[in-house]
Amino acid sequence: MSYLKFDRRLMANLDESTQREYIRTNRKGAYCCSSIVGCNTRKYHGVLVVPIPTLSPNNHVLLSSLDLTIVQHGVPFNVGIHEYEGDVFSPKGHKYIREYNVDVVSSTTYRVGGVVLRKEFIFCHYVNRALIRYTLLEAHSQTTLRLSPFLAFRDVKMLTHRNDQLDGSYQEATSGVSFCLYPGYPRLYLQLSKQGRFVADAHWNERIEYIKERERGYEYTEDLYVPGYFELDIELGESIYFSAGLDEADPRSFAQLFDEELAMRTVREDFRSCLLNSALQFYYRPDATHGYLLAGYPWFGVRARDLFVALPGCSIYADAPERYYRIMDTAIPELRNFMNQVSISEEIRGINEPDVGLWAVWALQQYASWSSPADMVSRYGDFLDELIHYYLRNVHPNLRIDETGLCYILGDGKPLSWMDAKIDGQAVVRREGYLVEVNALWYNALCFYREVLPSRWTPELEELVERVQTSFCRTFINEHGYLFDYVLPHHPQDWSVRPNMIFAASLPYSPLPKSTRRSVVEIITRELRTPKGLRSLSPKSEGYQPQCHGTQLQRERAYYNGSVWPWLLGAYFEAYLKLYGRGAFSFIERTLIGMEEELQEHGVGTISELFDGNPPFKGRGAISFAMSVGEILRSLHLLKQAQAAYDTQTLPMIRYE
Template identity: 25%
Template structure:
């Protein structure tokens, strides 16, 4: 894997050390997460964040474990870091960091206090809500180490305040049970029990959200580090509190072994591919319903569109086809009126995307093509054909085939059904009502893939070929525009007319959605260098294509500010790294070079979410990363795009 390592100049400055984040996932949807500097900058940061019934319903437990070194001189040196509502940062342990590294996906810090050198490693026990924090004396005279446990028990999206009920602490052997929800275990436990008030989260303040909370100081552990190699460790876990995990050092060693095995099983071609493979592993989770995909850490749960776009990269490029098979079968069971369920982060099951189902058709087709698993194709074929029938007849939100041209239309008042689905105060920013270009590319691709699956099963595909032929001819006739690229939407309501009114117009804003018209396996068009040149000139950045060309009046170059500002810019110029996959596919078909296309995003692996790829970036230079630091479809499509170079 690539070498991710920082010295004191990065670790010791909050402008750099507190803007680079790490995550260690538990394989269930929970995680441990923080920054290189050790400063918590988000409400989501913590050492034990526990998944609930869905991956999105997470609860923060153990927030931090602050080290303090007792030197032979009697001095007590605090190595933790907190920012307070007053503006103070205290303690400032990051100023004593001489190194941070991410090795085999596990974070490791190294503090130097004169001749005393102490390392910390963090790992989660895969398949359990359990974190291990190990401190080791690397060099210097004997010292004593104290570890102060700051806790809470609250929804990951919120805060807990001191004016509410205190956390309950029940003493047990070697530690305590907090609020009946999770357990702490380590050496020489000394309970305390009072509030730390006014802990500040600078990233939440920057996102226009409530930036502060109060933490419960539960107590501290302590142990002697007499000689190099000695350790003082703490475990925290939820679930079965009576079942004690293995020793913390064993949890760390097991996590390291497993991560190496995950990478080796994928047979990566180089260190970057190995790093992306391990990054992909964090998003594949086991739930009570079987395998699923976390769309992004730290705040997203499972979303069907994200899952299906990510499918090939997360499962087929990493040797996880068996898990992928189970996932596809489970998702197929959610089909209703020809639409795939979109499980919201609220826990509700909704049917509110026009493209999620079409990406599902694509994922099944790719699974069968790549693995040769025709049994799965045969099993899902009736459900997939029912999808086409429902779309032909018409389904929710005006989604249906226009019999006049065979293209797929969509749209209803107040909804945004494509992947560009942001709203501001409930109003869609980009409703894209009509016949969007990528939706119809996916429709045509899906019909062709389904026809092939039908013929493999010995079934008649005449009707599918007829639908495909009509839509293909109409697409080739309708979507090319006079400006040199493809229309983003055809038959869109004219601005002067209400939804469903007349006349219609064709939207020729330069957006990246047209890439799917050239990149899908059964794409309706063959790309040419001139058209891709227009797209690159207006949209391409080092981290991927913008969502809108800068010369458009609606272009927003910064994806910053409060929720309304961020949502307003989300698809109006913000960069989306996942689109590098389709862009690379289109370039290959046009016989354009792609070897240098991923250089920027490869460097990005050590800039924001360490070892991973962010959700978004600013549309204007220097294209600073924004959104979730760890995003499934970004990782999946960059991994898939690079592997296709082989």
């Protein structure tokens, strides 16, 4: 039984099929993305979307789509699909789809009269090349294929329109042709494994619409250049390969290359294997030595906080410790440069944000738990020491350790934490002063430092950590049994119930007494927990917005005022296991079942950035988000670890401090 399979009924329902998207990446920053029915619904969609740093920091859509036409008895059946002005879909190729399957690779099966044709798509590792295999499964007469490329050659954040600056000339390539529509772009090589003919029939396909951009309040209409089409016959049982790449390849190698790439894929056969595939797609290796995690697809780059939060789940808990080593070896020099006020690269954004170093400590702590404290110290002990003392020196531009021992975040109205939505440069949720999760991370970091580097621990640090714990409880615990989200002295207190307090109950070292941790988890469970994650604001709090849709302004206001964030489940499950032990197992399993259902929805085989705060909890934002995937993978590990510990009648390997 296929795990990720969509039948003809769903594929024929465009209200359903156009809402589901797939993403494939090549670890070099390039990707392909579309809806599962093949209709592009975003300006970010395309068959070949690649980074071109000399033009802009964003990716660029070169090949937007490739229309397939099946010809029998001289009658063409175009099985492509586009949406045009006025909600018109043409051609209506979705009615010919019999099955869509993504267990290994994206595979679409079409039936046109007596013809059954399978199309399989692979995006090659570490090479900017898309390969499509067409296999004729059934046919009772001669069958011809026509392939029509829709070219864009534009930044993903822009749209192209009919113009006279385009260079429509093409050059012959081995069993194909190549194009370069505008100066500064690389040539795009379109080649076939079997000799056919390219028929020059240049025209503009005008007024294509992207419904997702329309929903988001952006420009949504585009004209695409179609230079002509390839035409060739296909025999029963024959496979023909199409390649789109940035260099000319040997068409004789396409079949072998496709099979080699296929052999490297992990089958998506259950929840975890889907997440493992998804975690790998965030892995970004621009060269032989550096490694990063992209924050999400299709529009995010590398963001420092997201990288450290997602790293344990997307590496060590994804059975890929080599990713952890490479990414840490890349990120640590950048953090050191920032701490030493040396210029930093533009590859990692947000490395100067005040809590990033504390999330880096947490990522080291996760490694120590997975491997051993001694191993962590041998690899990263000096860096941990530098981080702790960097904060103690009070030289961060936005953070100070004051007389209470707590971290005080200095702000000018800009976002200062992971809740980074802003309007006109000002934070929508203005959190300043003492932030609850930042200070929970600070207390945890000090205690971890004491645990793994006792020889460097001093009486002054012991006094500090005791002061931090006392100040934390005095500052954040309120009479209603939960924690303030932030406290800004000499300002009215915000009593909103938000999820950031979960970290004070979940981190390996908690500053809270057990009774308060229990109260925090109970309130979060009652007011913030959903099947898809934790709400960013309680429905009982002022300003709650249950849906995150509409224009950018509307979405910015909703992101952290009610939207559900899946990545927070990692901390929530960890706190729940600490409090309830074996009694937490079935509760966590039921919640994860609710999350598993998401693999069939917004981003197929992966987890979205966020969800609406009210049922049916529709997926929003990026279709694949590293923190969501990473923390759910870590959650699966925590649950399995706790179950195994109880099965062997030993205590769970989770700290209870």
